[in-house]
Amino acid sequence: MVKKNIDSEALYKEVARLMADRKQCVALTGAGVSAESGIPTFRSKGGLWEKYDPIEFASIEAFRKDPSKYWSLRGEFIKDYDRYQPNKAHLALAELEHVGIVRCVITQNIDGLHKKAGSKNVIEIHGNLMEIICLVCGKGYKAPHIPDGMPPHCSCGGILKPNTVLFGEELPVGVFMKAKEESASCRIMLLVGTSAIVQPAASLPYLAKQNGAKIIEINIEKAFPEADYFIIEKAGTALPRIVAEVNKFSHE
Ligand SMILES: [Zn+2]
Structure with missing residues (x-):
């Protein structure tokens, strides 16, 4: 059987165009983002x-x-x-915040690398x-x-x-409330390096989608079937490519 060749260049262009048009983008990140920094x-x-x-x-x-x-x-x-240092994925998300496209990063990681990379509005739902x-x-x-x-x-x-957040411990109420507000009011949610199956974080992409956001999943394996776009790639490869496409639009 001949597999249909997915035109990845067109996919990146479309995703970047959507992000540049809609803005108000929230990124939900997980261990896959930090893995490229060598964090076990x-x-x-x-x-x-x-x-x-x-x-x-x-x-x-x-x-x-x-x-x-x-x-x-x-x-x-x-x-x-x-x-451990931030990798290209962390830096790309900081850059997307700097140019006014990403509004907030919600992370399940406790390593603090998003802040170290320069992201300003970071919600660390599992702490630091x-x-x-x-x-x-x-x-x-x-x-x-x-x-x-x-x-x-x-x-x-x-x-x-x-x-x-230790095992068996509840997430801090205020922090998770803020994550829910960001998810419910964003226009795009990027799911990056997370299978988003562990509750309560798993509820956030659904909350975003119910409120009209488009979901863009960037993962090495598909994990969220309800996503509108799938980029099956490492975060450190995919995100800089998106930044490059977004930058092209701003120079048109
Ligand atoms: Zn004290």
Whole structure:
């Protein structure tokens, strides 16, 4: 059987034209975006959760019982974190925000690379691994400037917790509310490097679509059948190509 040759150049042109026309674009990103920066997923083969039980070390229940257990493994979580740099996908999204097309990035990643790449309006729905928060007074600390101690304590005496969503923990209400508002009011949603099957983030593309947004999926495998456009490609390849097409329009 002869497979129909999809004209990818036409697809990129059409997607870029749609983005340039509609603007008000929200990007929902996941692990696939950070993979190209070399960040391993804890769940993948050889990842941290093959060695350690996540429920024992990184669940909210375990943390409440004995926070030092999480802190004893903290070094493994953040190993090499200073070394990781934003890749072409992060930079392209920052560029698209800069030219007024992307309005907001909603990310499931906790590595902070979107901000590092220059994106300004970033909603980190699972938090940020380098941010630490006091469970008593809410004071924030930023790694590596964390008080000593096992577990470390805030200047007020409260126990410090990573500002990430642990297993079994609810997403912060305000943060997720903001993500829902952005999704319900955008005109385009880019799904990038995420299978978007884990709730509650999985509800966001549906929310966007119900409110009239077009969905553009950029993934190495199709994951969201309801998308209007599929670009089956690595994010670090596809997004710079979109930026290049968008730039052509602005010079016409
Ligand atoms: Zn405190």
